[in-house]
Every structure is written in C-alpha cells, then in structure tokens.
Amino acid sequence: MYQYFEFLTKLDWTGTLSAIAAVWVAIIATYALGQWKKQIKLQKQVDFIDKLTDEVHEFMLAASPVVSSIKFTKIGFESYKGARTNYKNIENNNAISFIESRGKESSDRMISYIEPLRKIVGKMKSLTVKGQIYGIENYDKCQHAISVIEHVYRQMESFAYFIGNTNLEWENPEVQRALNSVVQIDTDLIDRNLSEQNTAYLLFAQDLYKQI
Numbered sequence: 001m002y003q004y005f006e007f008l009t010k011l012d013w014t015g016t017l018s019a020i021a022a023v024w025v026a027i028i029a030t031y032a033l034g035q036w037k038k039q040i041k042l043q044k045q046v047d048f049i050d051k052l053t054d055e056v057h058e059f060m061l062a063a064s065p066v067v068s069s070i071k072f073t074k075i076g077f078e079s080y081k082g083a084r085t086n087y088k089n090i091e092n093n094n095a096i097s098f099i100e101s102r103g104k105e106s107s108d109r110m111i112s113y114i115e116p117l118r119k120i121v122g123k124m125k126s127l128t129v130k131g132q133i134y135g136i137e138n139y140d141k142c143q144h145a146i147s148v149i150e151h152v153y154r155q156m157e158s159f160a161y162f163i164g165n166t167n168l169e170w171e172n173p174e175v176q177r178a179l180n181s182v183v184q185i186d187t188d189l190i191d192r193n194l195s196e197q198n199t200a201y202l203l204f205a206q207d208l209y210k211q212i
Contacts, residue, residue, distance in 0.1 A: 045134045049205050052127045052142070059120045059149060060198055066113045066156050067194075071187045073098075073106050073163060087170055092183045100166050107164025114160055121153050138204060145201040152193050159185055 080094040080101075087093040128146045131139060162182050168175050 045136050045208060048127070048131055048134055049136075049208055052124065052131065052146075053201075053205055055120055055124045055127065056146075056149070056198065056201055059117060059124065059153075060194060062113070062116045062120060063153075063156070063194060066110060066117065066160075067187055067190055069106070069110045069113060070156065070159055070185065070190075073110070073159075074183075074185075074187065076102060076106070077183060090170055090176065092176075092179055095179060095183050096170050099163050103163040103166050107160055107162075110156075110160035111164070114157055117153055117156075121150055125150065136208065138207065141204045142201060145197040145204070148193060148197045152190055152197075155185060155190065158182075 076098045077092075077095040080097040083094065083097050085093045085097050087096050090096065124146050128143055131142065136142070159182055162178060170176070170179070
C-alpha cells in the first residue's frame with residue numbers, strides 16, 4: 001500500500017491532468033465538429049427543399065386554370081352530341097364536331113395557361129435530379145411525387161395540343177385511339193392525383209424540417 005501512495009506522490013499531476021484535459025478537449029471538439037458538419041449538411045438539404053417546395057406550390061396554383069379549361073372543353077364535347085356531322089360512324093363524333101368548330105380557340109387558351117407550367121416542370125425536374133446528391137432520407141417519396149405531377153402535366157399538355165388539330169384524318173385508327181384517350185381524360189382523377197401528390201410531397205418536406 002505504501003508503495004502505491006509513494007507512486008502517486010511521485011506522479012507529475014500537472015502534466016497528467018493537462019494530458020487528460022487535452023484528450024477531453026479533443027473529444028469535445030471532435031463531437032462539436034461532427035455536429036457542425038451534420039448541421040451544415042441538414043441546412044443544405046433544407047435550402048434545397050425550400051426551392052423545390054416553391055416550385056411545387058407554383059405548379060399547383062398554375063395547374064388550376066388548366067384543369068378548369070379541360071372541364072369546360074369536355075362539357076363542350078357533350079354539347080355537340082346529336083349535332084349534324086360527317087362522321088356518324090366514328091365513335092366520339094361529337095368531340096370531332098367540337099374540335100373542328102371550337103378546338104383551335106380552346107387549344108390556344110389552354111396552351112397559354114400551360115406555358116407557365118412547362119417552365120415550372122422543367123425547374124422541378126432539374127431540382128429533383130440535383131437533389132439526389134444531398135443524401136436526403138426517404139428522397140424516393142419526393143421523386144415519386146414529382147414524377148406523378150409531371151405525368152399529369154403531360155396529360156394536360158397532350159389534351160391541349162390535340163384539340164387544336166382541326167383537320168386530322170378522323171377515320172385513321174391511330175387518330176381515333178388518340179381521340180378516345182382525350183375524351184376519356186378524367187379531370188376529377190387529375191384533381192385527385194395532384195392533391196394526393198401535393199400532400200405526399202409536403203409530408204416528406206415536413207419530416208425534413210422536423211430535424212432542424
């Protein structure tokens with residue numbers, strides 16, 4: 001026991017305590033650096049999501065008049081049922097009558113609404129690709145939401161451009177299939193898809209913001 005106390009008394013306590021303090025400071029500094037890097041990474045992710053969220057919000061606002069225009073056009077299709085036509089033996093001949101009579105003006109109006117969407121979709125796609133480098137948790141949810149939104153946009157764009165073609169060969173089977181797709185487009189489904197994907201995206205973004 002005496003030798004143990006003698007050993008303790010001969011220790012360079014100043015140097016030992018300094019060494020312990022240095023190790024402790026190094027541990028604290030390493031932890032702080034790790035937290036700082038984590039916070040910087042999270043901030044970059046949040047800044048990125050802020051930009052993408054703005055584009056998604058802009059899309060939802062700009063899509064509303066396009067959907068409304070499609071609804072009114074489909075009502076127009078219905079209003080031409082029973083009208084005189086040269087295409088009595090072709091399915092959806094009422095839509096043909098509408099397109100030949102009012103399709104161009106309806107298309108031009110709809111395309112004017114779609115132009116802003118085209119730019120927004122381009123930005124969303126570019127940001128979504130770029131976002132893969134940030135290593136964001138559950139990022140696949142974001143990608144899926146943007147992918148569905150883009151698909152809906154393509155549907156609306158195809159509808160707008162198709163009804164502007166007033167001199168198609170309506171007897172052509174390919175044209176008839178395209179016409180059938182246009183007539184069958186479901187604006188309620190479009191509304192529901194956009195609403196669901198907007199909600200899914202916002203939930204994804206909120207999960208990230210909760211980490212701040």
